[in-house]
Amino acid sequence: MEKKTYAPIVPELTKNAITVLERRYLKRDKEGKVLETPVQMFRRVADTIAAADKTFDEKTD
Numbered sequence: 001m002e003k004k005t006y007a008p009i010v011p012e013l014t015k016n017a018i019t020v021l022e023r024r025y026l027k028r029d030k031e032g033k034v035l036e037t038p039v040q041m042f043r044r045v046a047d048t049i050a051a052a053d054k055t056f057d058e059k060t061d
Contacts, residue, residue, distance in 0.1 A: 008043065011038070011042070021038050022034055025041055027044070
């Protein structure tokens, strides 16, 4: 089966939402510098969820 790829959907985030993501959820290096964008974080989370689905659900493609 072919792997599907999709163009990234860039959500409209408020300034406050971006601040929360930067302070709490975006990946950082050892010095605390942010290493990813919100879109990259959403992709990282989606990939992790998809991997779990593949592991635990036999019907997942």
